Amino acid sequence: xxxxxxxxxxxxxxxxxxxxxxxxxxxxxxxxxxxxxxxxxxxxxxxxxxxxxxxxxxxxxxxxxxxxxxxxxxxxxxxxxxxxxxxxxxxxxxxxxxxxxxxxxxxxxxxxxxxxxxxxxxxxxxxxxxxxxxxxxxxxxxxxxxxxxxxxxxxxxxxxxxxxxxxxxxxxxxxxxxxxxxxxxxxxxxxxxxxxxxxxxxxxxxxxxxxxxxxxxxxxxxxxxxxxxxxxxxxxxxxxxxxxxxxxxxxxxxxxxxxxxxxxxxxxxxxxxxxxxxxxxxxxxxxxxxxxxxxxxxxxxxxxxxxxxxxxxxxxxxxxxxxxx
Numbered sequence: 001x002x003x004x005x006x007x008x009x010x011x012x013x014x015x016x017x018x019x020x021x022x023x024x025x026x027x028x029x030x031x032x033x034x035x036x037x038x039x040x041x042x043x044x045x046x047x048x049x050x051x052x053x054x055x056x057x058x059x060x061x062x063x064x065x066x067x068x069x070x071x072x073x074x075x076x077x078x079x080x081x082x083x084x085x086x087x088x089x090x091x092x093x094x095x096x097x098x099x100x101x102x103x104x105x106x107x108x109x110x111x112x113x114x115x116x117x118x119x120x121x122x123x124x125x126x127x128x129x130x131x132x133x134x135x136x137x138x139x140x141x142x143x144x145x146x147x148x149x150x151x152x153x154x155x156x157x158x159x160x161x162x163x164x165x166x167x168x169x170x171x172x173x174x175x176x177x178x179x180x181x182x183x184x185x186x187x188x189x190x191x192x193x194x195x196x197x198x199x200x201x202x203x204x205x206x207x208x209x210x211x212x213x214x215x216x217x218x219x220x221x222x223x224x225x226x227x228x229x230x231x232x233x234x235x236x237x238x239x240x241x242x243x244x245x246x247x248x249x250x251x252x253x254x255x256x257x258x259x260x261x262x263x264x265x266x267x268x269x270x271x272x273x274x275x276x277x278x279x280x281x282x283x284x285x286x287x288x289x290x291x292x293x294x295x296x297x298x299x300x301x302x303x304x305x306x307x308x309x310x311x312x313x314x315x316x317x318x319x320x321x322x323x324x325x
Contacts, residue, residue, distance in 0.1 A: 002026040003237070004067045006052045006100065007074030008045070009036025011182040012115065012171055015230045016071055017045050018179055023234065028065045030058065031074065035184050053096035055103055062107040069111035069237055070104055072097065075145075078188050079119065079284040082141035093144035098151060105159045111240040112152065112163040113233055118222075118252070118289050120146040120167060128222075128254050128292035131167070139284035149248070156246055164236035169222040169252030169291045171229055173312040174319035181319030190259060191223065191313060194266035195320040197274040204275030207259050208282045218259035220288035222252035225306035225315070235300035247299055252291025253307045262309070269313045 003020055007013040008029030013036070020027045027045040030052050041047045046065065050057045052074045061067070075093045076082065082089040097114075104112060119142030121129050137143045149165050156163045172191040174181030182192050197205045210217040232251050239247070257265075267273055296302045306312060 001068040002028050002065045004061065004065070004070045005029050006070070006072045007031055007036065009033055009038060009040045009047065010073060011184060012226060012229065013073035014040040014180045015175060015226050016073065016233055017041060018175060019230045019234050021045060028061060028067065030061060037183050040180060040183065051096070053091075053099045055099050058100055058103040059106065062103055062109065067107070067109055069113070069240070070100070070109060071113040071233060071237070072100060073115045075115065077141065079139045079141050080188070080282045082139050082144070083283045086140035089140045089144045090147075093141070094147045094151070097148040101152065101155050105155065105161070110160065110162055111237065112156075112161055113236050113240070114148065114152055114163060114165045116149055116165050116167045117142060117145045118167055118169045118250070118291065119286075120149070121286075121289060123286045124289060127256070127288055127290040129250075129289065130292040131248050131250055131295055138286060141284070162240045162244070163246050164240060165248040166229075166232060166236060166251050167249065168229060169224050169250070169289065171226050172223050173225040173227065173306065173315040175227060176306075176315055178318060178322060181316065181322070183323065190221075190262055191266065191316050192320075194263050195270070195313070195317045198266055198270035198272045198317060199320045199324050201320070201324060204277060205263070206277045206279040207263065208279050209285065210278050211281075212287045214258055214288055216258050216260045219285055220256040220258050220290065222254065222256050222290045223262070223309060223312055224252050225304070225312050228304040228306050231305070232296055232300060232302050235302050239300055249296040249299060250291040250293050251296060252293050253304060254291055254293045256288060256290040257309055262313075265309050265313050266317070269310060270317055
């Protein structure tokens with residue numbers, strides 16, 4: 001029996017592949033390599049290059065590799081891009097999830113872990129935001145993920161599918177052993193961008209929006225180390241294998257940092273005072289989003305190991321330095 005990881009050549013998905021292999025699992029990856037990297041998938045995993053929206057391909061993989069669980073990471077994830085290209089995001093994130101779920105149902109697979117996002121909350125009424133808060137995404141990215149959550153919920157109810165939805169807050173860092181990290185071209189994630197500036201890959205960076213109603217005027221986010229996030233996925237899969245209930249869970253630490261605080265942390269850890277330009281707000285960016293993460297601890301027994309901004313930045317910077325060698 002094998003676990004399918006869609007998007008397993010990407011930043012977060014590749015860490016899931018490593019965690020499953022470390023646990024002795026057989027792993028199959030479907031990735032179109034549009035942003036993922038072939039060399040991010042170890043040779044001990046089976047890589048199928050293709051589109052998760054290709055029904056015939058997905059059904060062939062599910063059948064030939066004896067898949068017993070699916071972890072779905074494949075998606076477009078850049079909020080401003082989704083504002084400019086909503087149809088592309090609904091196609092990639094919602095329509096292709098329907099294709100995947102239909103194949104899962106036809107194959108009789110009963111376990112599904114879905115990568116969602118804190119963007120489903122938009123600008124929350126209160127922070128930290130809990131899973132039962134009002135859902136009001138402010139970008140097509142957030143809406144595309146929320147629609148997929150609803151589709152998964154209804155599919156699970158109709159077909160006896162066991163599912164865990166994990167709503168990510170801001171994922172950063174890299175594998176502590178240096179085996180994987182974020183290699184996305186033209187990345188927009190703050191810590192990645194700041195680390196690229198620190199190693200000279202960029203001439204500098206921008207801070208988008210300095211007039212928010214936050215302590216220093218810049219956006220506030222809850223940053224979670226990618227390895228802690230993946231441990232939540234592994235725990236979710238274990239939960240489903242034990243016959244656990246369907247769940248929707250936040251994945252964050254419950255503490256936020258502003259953009260300025262993150263940039264200062266990268267400068268401090270790297271020892272490089274790279275240039276920073278102050279720019280207007282970007283469309284679709286929420287002011288402050290911080291997780292209430294009690295439920296994931298209680299339901300999955302999840303205990304983070306890297307809940308520290310300096311540690312997250314240190315691991316991300318080490319990966320960035322490895323890429324420029």
